[in-house]
Amino acid sequence: MDIVTAITQFAWIVWIALAAVFLVVEMLTLDFLFLMFGIASLAGLVSALTGAPLWLQVVIVAVVAVLLLLLIRPPLLRRLRRGEDPTPTxxxxxxxxxxxxxxxxxxxxxxxxxxxxxxxxxxxxxxxxxxxxxxxxxxxxxxxxxxxxxxxxxxxx
CATH class of the missing domain: 2.40.50.140 (Nucleic acid-binding proteins)
Structure with a gap:
């Protein structure tokens, strides 16, 4: 088995590992940035399990990450910071x-x-x-x- 076939065949493991790392980092930072990358990694996992080629998996992860960062993260941040006291301290x-x-x-x-x-x-x-x-x-x-x-x-x- 050549290296490209091995990487393509076991890419789902990489997507699980990346999702886990991103979600752990998100728990430490609480900024919704790594959460978006974790969800995008899960999209890569789904595409790998459905048999998509590696280049398509990477494209799917990139597109999902950008969409989540632009469309989902800003409202989540606004909701998170809605109750903050604006008084300077x-x-x-x-x-x-x-x-x-x-x-x-x-x-x-x-x-x-x-x-x-x-x-x-x-x-x-x-x-x-x-x-x-x-x-x-x-x-x-x-x-x-x-x-x-x-x-x-x-x-x-």
């Missing part, structure tokens, strides 16, 4: 938060008390020096420091 919640300068802030350091009651080490851009009592807003977070900018008049604190 952790560092993302600090961006735009107001505060008051506690210790003079310049490019090398200082301190700010944020609206949530936390006191952070802060920095300003090189051209700014912010004195205590100045109202500021968090521009970005870099490690354990917040970079702040002076709040403009009329914005709520």
């Amino acid at each position: 952790n560092v993302a919640a600090l961006i735009g938060m107001s505060g008051r300068v506690v210790a003079t802030i310049d490019a090398t350091g200082g301190q700010v008390r944020l609206a949530n009651g936390e006191t952070w080490s802060a920095r300003a851009d090189a051209a700014s020096v912010l004195e205590p009592g100045t109202e500021v807003s968090v521009d970005r977070v870099a490690g354990a420091h917040v970079h702040v900018i002076r709040r403009t008049e009329g914005l709520p604190v």
Whole structure:
């Protein structure tokens, strides 16, 4: 028996193994990506069991995978993420938060008390020096420091 005949004859084993691997990886990632590949591998298994040539099995797997990724995965992801809370948390919640300068802030350091009651080490851009009592807003977070900018008049604190 030559190698091509052996591969064609036992391709169904490869499709089962691929489906199993993809489904295990999907259980670890929960992103519906490997689930689609696993289902496509099962389509390859069905085509192998019905006697399709190897090239046709590969084409069927590719077409099924693309269709599942484009048509089934997006609605599944929307349904999965439907109940998520859109409120920013952790560092993302600090961006735009107001505060008051506690210790003079310049490019090398200082301190700010944020609206949530936390006191952070802060920095300003090189051209700014912010004195205590100045109202500021968090521009970005870099490690354990917040970079702040002076709040403009009329914005709520």
